[in-house]
Amino acid sequence: MKYKKRFILYFVLLAMVLFIMHMIRTRLLSPDFQHRDVSEIAQEDTLRIVTDYTPLSYHISGDTILGFDYELAKLIAKRSGLQVKVYPEVSLSKSVEGLERNRYDIIGRPIPVTTDSKEYFLFTDPILLNKQVLVQRKAEYNNGKKPIRNQLDLAQKHLYIISDAPTRLRIMNLAHEIGDTIYVNEENTYGDEQLIIMVAKGEIEFAVCDETIAQEMSKHYPEIDFNTDISFTQFQSWALRHTSPLLLDSLNTWLNDIKKSPEFQKLKTKYYGKKRK
Known part of the structure; x- marks a missing residue:
């Protein structure tokens, strides 16, 4: 009887372990957790960027969408040849959750680059200075x-x-x-x-x-x-998953090219041209 109880206990524990492993495997193979970098984005031909819903990043005026980050995303579409979809989101935590679950590829809103934030994201080369x-x-x-x-x-x-x-x-x-x-x-x-x-x-x-x-x-x-x-004045950049290093390289190439263009200088002046009074 003693050995029979022990056998039943082992069987139950084994079943629980197998069930947990199955759930983890299912979770990892779900679309939310599949690896998504340059090749997957190119296959879909769509780059998904989530930005902040503010007068500076993304806002609607009449029938026109305006905003520094929105218009910068459109310049990236021109340089990359990809379709770029921009999603406005007020909540930073929801933006981060969407990035982790592959709903978005990039958080395109100003995020200060600090030692702590680097633990959670890959960052592009600096886009703006802010404080x-x-x-x-x-x-x-x-x-x-x-x-x-x-x-x-x-x-x-x-x-x-x-x-x-x-x-x-x-x-x-x-x-x-x-x-x-x-x-x-x-x-x-x-x-x-x-x-x-x-x-x-x-x-x-x-x-x-x-x-x-x-x-x-x-x-x-x-x-x-x-x-x-x-x-203090800090660099601000766009953020990516740590599992998207190739996308980071491509994005930095596009951004560095854009930042040398007259289009970017006009865009920067349009939204950040005036000095603080």
Whole structure:
């Protein structure tokens, strides 16, 4: 009886192991987890890029789609000869999930290149320079209260960022640098532009976002001040899976060619030409 029970136990364990192995194999062979690099993309003749839904990356004006990253994707289509499909997505985490599951081949939105982010992505050669800034109201729109200029004054303050933004890590490091707590409130529904509008209207006191977005929004909301830096100037690039090294090589070739062209200079001036006031 003792050996019979032991045999049944071994049989059950073996069945469980075989079942788990079958599930893993099925998962790995599913379309979401199949290897996808240059040859697979060329076979499909379609490059799928997910970008941010913001005034700078991708937005709709009348019956026209505009945006730096959208228009850059179209230049890549010209250089590569591939069909390029661009998908707007506010959530960075959903963009990352889509990249991991092969729904997208490239995250075409500004992502700071840091030691931490390199653990998760392959990055193209730098496309832009950017930095994170503190968005707050100017004194004349805030009962005479002067904007914060010293990062030490951020102690015990509540800063709003979009959910899953790389900005969280920078703020955590900043809190460590000043030796005090900085509270981070993540917004799960809205994007950077909505947070800036909330600051302009006095609904929240502080937000942190890319300087380029704040600069663009300041054209429509003169109430905001974005002259206090939260980070140093950083390279920003597009991101790929670690399993797409050949695509990275091809993409860098296309981008380096594009960056030398008059088309790119016009595009850069169109969206980033004006200096910060």
